[in-house]
Amino acid sequence: MEEFHVLQVDITAQSRSDFGKGAARRLRREGLVPAVLYGQGSELVHIALPNHDLDLALRKSHVVFSVSFDGKTIIAKPRDIQREPVKRYIEHVDLIIITATEAQARNDEAVADIAAAVAAAEAAEEAISIAAAAGEFDEPVAEATPAE
Numbered sequence: 001m002e003e004f005h006v007l008q009v010d011i012t013a014q015s016r017s018d019f020g021k022g023a024a025r026r027l028r029r030e031g032l033v034p035a036v037l038y039g040q041g042s043e044l045v046h047i048a049l050p051n052h053d054l055d056l057a058l059r060k061s062h063v064v065f066s067v068s069f070d071g072k073t074i075i076a077k078p079r080d081i082q083r084e085p086v087k088r089y090i091e092h093v094d095l096i097i098i099t100a101t102e103a104q105a106r107n108d109e110a111v112a113d114i115a116a117a118v119a120a121a122e123a124a125e126e127a128i129s130i131a132a133a134a135g136e137f138d139e140p141v142a143e144a145t146p147a148e
Contacts, residue, residue, distance in 0.1 A: 006064050009057040013037075013069040024092070033090050037067065037076055039097025045069075055090060065095060075099075105121040 015033070016027070022033045032048040047069055057063050058081060067074050076095035084091055 006062045007057070007060045008064050008066055009053070010066045010068070011049060011053055011057070013049050013067050015047045015070055016048050019046065028091070033093060035093040035095060037074065037095045037097060039076075039099070044099055049093065051090065054093065057092075058090070064098065067095065 003091070007029040013035070016023070018026075027048050030120070031051050033051050035047050036050050037045040037047055047067070049067075057065070058078065061110050063078065065076050065078075067076055075098045077098055078093055080092075080094040081090060082092040083089065091106055
């Protein structure tokens with residue numbers, strides 16, 4: 001069986017509330033690509049991704065995005081990429097959310113490790129914020145960073 005490596009790309013997205021052709025064109029003029037983020041049991045989230053970072057990442061065949069927006073980080077992989085037919089620039093991207101259990105069920109160890117690391121970092125941040133709110137720390141707490 002051929003071995004392949006999954007490339008994890010950290011990308012910062014912006015939430016968007018404007019929809020339609022005009023809104024999409026405005027985003028593209030600003031250097032952003034309209035995208036949607038969805039998965040089983042989760043609501044559809046409309047986001048905008050930086051065009052340059054997205055284009056560089058999608059040149060690789062096996063890529064997983066760590067999408068950060070609105071204070072959350074979600075692991076997702078590209079499901080559908082729409083390109084302009086002549087110039088081939090990216091017009092729209094559909095990203096599907098990947099959970100650690102879903103990646104394990106598919107025997108995708110690399111993606112499972114990435115999803116588990118992000119979940120652990122989010123749990124640590126939540127525990128620190130709860131402890132800080134309860135006054136359990138005498139000194140300010142440094143930002144929690146995921147282990148690599």
